[in-house]
Amino acid sequence: MRAVEAFRETFGAEPQGVWRAPGRVNLIGEHTDYNDGLVLPFAVPWGVTAAVSPREDGVVRLRSLQAGGTPTFESLEDAEGWARYVAGVLWALREAGHPVRGVDLVVDGDVPRGAGLASSAALEVAVGTALNELYGLGLSKMEVALAARRAENGFVGVPCGILDQAASALAEEGKALFMDCRSLGTRNIPFDLAGHGLRLLIVDTGVRHDLTDERYARRRQDCENAAKRLGVASLRDVTDLAGALGRLSGDERRRTQHVVTENHRVEALIGLLRAGAVREIGALLNASHLSLRDQFEVSCPELDVAVEASVRGGARGARMTGGGFGGSAIALVPDERVQSVRESVTGAYAERGWAAPEIYPASPSAGARRLA
Incomplete structure (x- = not known):
């Protein structure tokens, strides 16, 4: 697995786990999510894979196999570019009172950026899912999605709704995810093409x-x-x-x-x-x-x-x-x-x-x- 090999090469150790979150296609229900409306997305086969280990200090060390570079920072505000999506998830979890410290992380993505397939949400949800398990936070999939949206709204500065992050976190194979964005109620509906x-x-x-x-x-x-x-x-x-x-x-x-x-x-x-x-x-x-x-x-x-x-x-x-x-x-x-x-x-x-x-x-x- 490329992310694991890159983690070994970058940090000289094995990651404690590897997680993957997909991008999404929205079948219908566009620009309704931030209006408390109805949406019907499904997850696509492409996404972001994250090899991750927690750190006891507050240092964040990152590498993307697509973006290049190995940004390292302790203050989340020092993050730039794609790293702000990762820093934003850490920020959102800390703001919610969760004991999340530092992290070593390598990401490998195959969902095209800027193609309308929610590459940023895939990155956020992959990181959030990993941190939830590594730090034993006990968050539900929807709570991970909400933290990811909080990262994008409050840290990155994109006023998006919950559609992308929820689809990445909750979708099921062979089904489309019906969601009421007001109640956050969801139901996976068979979509047999x-x-x-x-x-x-x-x-x-x-x-x-x-x-x-x-x-x-x-x-x-x-x-x-x-x-x-x-x-x-x-x-x-x-x-x-x-x-x-x-x-x-x-x-x-x-x-x-x-x-x-x-x-x-x-x-x-x-x-x-x-x-x-x-x-x-x-x-x-x-x-x-x-x-x-x-x-x-x-x-x-x-x-x-x-x-x-x-x-x-x-x-x-x-x-x-x-x-x-x-x-x-x-x-x-x-x-x-x-x-x-x-x-x-x-x-x-x-x-x-x-x-x-x-x-x-x-x-x-x-x-x-x-x-x-």
Whole structure:
């Protein structure tokens, strides 16, 4: 295992354990999590592996096989770049009163950064899961996810919801994770693609995004402003959409329309899955993308072309996934149309002089776990 070999090479000892946490694809329910709404992600086969040993002092020594370098620090505020996600987890656990000291850690990741597949959440959850066990904290999987979100919100500075971290921590193989982001209630729902002659393709546009920039925060602020104007705790509480839209204008009106209708789409998609109508969910994916493009305004030309070309090539539905402004799209494709969809998307990119996107299938995979 590469992480273990690198740990030996870097620190001259064996790690006390190895943990892995996956990235995620959000099937539907985008930008609803921080509005107390409904989401339906699943874990992907790619993620972050962490070889870890605790330290008795407060020193943190890190190595990433992807980022390079071996940052060492005692003050968490001295962490920079990717190391801030690790430091943030330590900070969140200490802030909650847990006796977490220093750590030696090597991480090895194969989930593409910036592709909308939650690479940062995978890193946070892998580290949190390791520290939970090594220090005997007794946290549940959801509590680890909440600590990871606290790290990203309070330390890294990304105002994300709980979707990414919860999917990484709680997902199960062959299932999608339905979560109510207000109650934090979860249920894993069978999502059998192969049994219905389908594949879910990820189209990585190659356009990298940074959710620490102001565009993501501005969307969240729009939602909070709209909820305040409507006199509700969050947009989850809007029950009369037509009436609400009549009281709003501009960005607040558009954001509200997306969030409320996206929650409805999550419920509708779950109903289709329970009925075994997996092939019929495509129309909901299409509607979600149009709403994200036109109402929430987080798409980009590369995502729009990927979605349009996928459907033109024979996908039953497609949409952008993740925070937006780049990253990846997903397409629900019958087995016999996979090659047609690939050719349609790569051809559409070539026509515009864009580099060919990476296209690969993803199946619902297991959440965070100990490997050794």
